[in-house]
Amino acid sequence: MTFMVLDENNHHCILPRIKPEPGDGERRYREAYARRKIRLDRKYVISCKQSEVPLSVPWDPSNQVQLYTLEDSAFLSFKLDIMVTVNAKQTFNLLSDLCRRKQWDPFYKECQLLQQVNEDDAIYHVISTVPSAEGKPQDYILLASRRLPCTTGDPYVVAFRSVSLPTHPPINEYSRGESLCSGFCIWSEGDKTKVSYYNQFTPGLVSQVTTNIAGLSSDFASTYQACERFLVENTKDSAGDVNTPEP
Template sequence: MDDIHFEHTISVGQVVNIRAKVNRAFNTSMEVGVQVSCEDLFTDRHWRVCHAYATFVTQRTNTGEKVTLKPVLPQTQREQVEYSVAAERRRVRMVHDDIIRDLLSHGSVQQVETAVDNAVAAEKTKVESVELVLPPHANHQVNTFGGQIMAWMVNVATIAASRLCQAHPTLRTIDMFTFRGPSQVGDRLLLRAIVNNAFKNSIEVGVRAEAYQEEGPNRHINSAFMIFEVLDDHRKPCTLPRIRPEPLEGERRFQEAVARKKIRLDRKYIISRTQGEVPLSVPWDPRNQVYLSYNNVSALKMLAARNNWRLSSEKDKVRLYTLELKSMLSFKVESEVDVPAHRAFCLLAEMSNRPNWDPHYRKCELIHRVDDDDFLYRVVTPSVRHGAVGSQTSAGQGEGILQDFILLASKRRPCSSGDPYVIALRSVSLPTHPPTEGYNRGEVLCAGFTILETKNNMSLISYYNQASPEVLPYISTDIAGLSSSFYHNFCSCSQYLTQNRLQLTAEEQTGQYQSTNMDTPTCDSLSVGLSGTQL
């Protein structure tokens, strides 16, 4: 179960509405999205309570064979968005524990303070309870409902939090957690809770659930971390007392709680940012790289999944689309090329060859290779402050006045058949690379390529870019049909891909080329001619 953040509470007499739908099925697992809302029958008021994602895994057959799930086919735009982004959420789940270990190993968490005045001893918050699993608590497979286990865990966690704050706490968040194993009817569930850490306005309570029979050892079936707040009469969080952890094991839980809080803040700041927030760039930090990468790829996937793109111009099967959303104008350039999708992906992901086909491309400097899929670049392009972008004189007039970008480039191969290759870009800020004199620092909110395999070993290449209001005048000539710079740049890109298609095939035959080990992804931008401040 992914993180659950409770936005509002539910009172007695109010109606709860729950909607669930399978977002995507992988080989042996599926993601289910759950939305919980509430309504007041007397005031006709509706509000959202929480939105969560649960992962279900298939069980093997009686003969031990794996059960392969049928694919889910999205029908609506919203379903397509959830389907596409589900793969990114899956990546985040798989590295969640590694992120916490990395934070702790680098010593970047709060140290335990043992001499805090009026600190409450953690052992005073301990709670232990035993529950018997009865038939009403189990499903048709005689396994205990996951929701029932969560409810019991919330009960003991609430008592533990109450012993610290001596008030009635409100549950705000349940951290991502995994059901490690099932429990059945007749099991006894031993539930233990203790306050791990107390921050200024919140409390983290750790809960451990073990199942056992009359004979046999205890089985660890789940652990969870729950965040509570105490609200005053004005519904504002109260200041809470500090906690004094137990030696060794308690200190470990204390520090891990700080790491989890850091992760929650990163997710809230990065993933939930809206397009209207300024600046567009978010600080790069190795500890938040997973969520920056998630946001980078998911933003491009959500932009590509929209179904209200409007065709603005077309020339020789190269199409320019636009999409207007409030103050944001997005554009898409799309065409089919006679190059296999994986070849096009590797060629566009090779940054060093960009000047071969993009006349507006000046310089690209690899700052840092994060991992096999994510890279940081500094890119230099002509500025749009001189001349009309797309005109033949714009490059000359802009000499000496350049624009640079610090970009996170994230590339993804298809997760399953029918998925596109993705090369996503967004701006980040680096303390080691501040804005410099002589360059205008530009920002990219969302841009990149999707490459989809089509019939006859061809590929459909789409370039996307979200343009900020400052650059709308510079791309209006292309959108209005007064210029065709988008066409010439895409033709140059297509020619580059086609020419290198045969060369790559020859290299592969001699064993000199391995498409699965590309180290450098693409930078953004089909062309500065389309948007001077976007790559």
């Protein structure tokens, strides 16, 4: 069942958190969360024909990564928001350096810069800590693109997606994973900074992500608490990375 409460202006109200009754009530509550996870998995499988088209695109200097926050029924995506006390410029500098992500993200085991395309675009080889269905370590070839705000109120953007490089084809040691679209949008909000992380589902992530969304795991919470600590502890390192005025 779906419950909805409207106020006097016909706007949605936020319902308080449900507290299931002990015993059967708690059991039914957990079963409902499990059914929600199954629906998320099914929606992904039905909506994305991953087996028909490759996720990686041939690398070409004219490629541009664009990040959209508009929901589309053809894709299943997720977003995470955190607030940090580090200013937006320093947060942008730290999160756009993919080689440092393993310092806070347990998904990253190793990361190597393969090609610095220009000041704002780079290609990395990432080795994941999460094995594939075959039990092999997964690796990724990722294009990382960062963009400064165009005008006041716009976010800093750091976007990632898989590309294919002829010089780095898949090898037997790893199972080549693919990332369709992910990244960060970073806004200044008074004396704090809002960081939003977006990701479109891919086969290698669907089980991990839907488990977290269903509330059956605290991986997301612990990961982004580690991200916040990383930002706070490394602000001095990033102060001069990007020579641009604050928007």
